[in-house]
Amino acid sequence: MKGFLTALQFLTIIRISKGFDITEGKLGKSMAYFPLVGLLIGLLLVAVRTVFNYILPASLVDILVIVALVILAGAFHLDGFADTIDGLAGGKDKEKTLAIMRDSQIGSFAVVGLILLLILKTFALMEVHPEIKDRTLLIMPVLGRWSTVQLAACFSYARSGHGTALAFTQFAGKKEYIISTLITAVILLGLFRLNGLVILLAIAGLTFLFGLFFKKRIGGVTGDIMGAANEINEVITLLMICALFT
Secondary structure, X not given: OHHHHHHXXXXXXXXXXXXXXXXXXXXXXXXXXXXXXXXXXXXXXXXHHHHHOOOOOHHHHHHHHHHHHHHHOOOHHHHHHHHHHHHHHHOOOHHHHHHHHHOOOOOHHHHHHHHHHHHHHHHHHHHOOHHHXXXXXXXXXXXXXXXXXXXXXXXXXXXXXXXXXXXXXXXXXXXXXXHHHHHHHHHHHHHHHHHHHHHHHHHHHHHHHHHHHHHHHHOOEOHHHHHHHHHHHHHHHHHHHHXXXX
């Protein structure tokens, strides 16, 4: 329970208590429960969709669902996505790339990237068949957050100094990865049967290639890169659902 609450407080705007103690070790090991936090987020998104479906057109409801997703996560992973885009666009070497990614200001590439990402995510959700939209909303945040566990478990931290992702790469190992993978697999198989396993394997493969790219580019991963993986894999999940069920 403590691991889940640690993950919940880190990944969402939900606060357990002001005195809730989160150490680096607890934070890293809480990655085992990242998919469960994703499932909770998905349940809240389904609740938002259910309520607004009574009073608004379906397209507007889908937009509000994406807005709710951004709010629930505190735009946390979007920030990482933006920083990653800026780093790739402006960094000519490892040091420059990491310096740009750490800069709190975002550039034009990041702005364009965020706009395109949100447009793609929104329109992809609109194209998901209504009969499976609730199930899709459940697995989308699960897979996004699970992919960050894979990066932490399989790749080293790219920076030489301290950073948010250091706790994850240090303390999230095979145990946390296996637990999170089993949780994710059970959720996907329960909701989409064998198609769920296909989606999981595709996300796993793409995430590993994503990690290999940054290992070659900057020597590993960072918190921003994990955030970017979460956002990209949410979009990929939606696109795969559209491809498999149209």
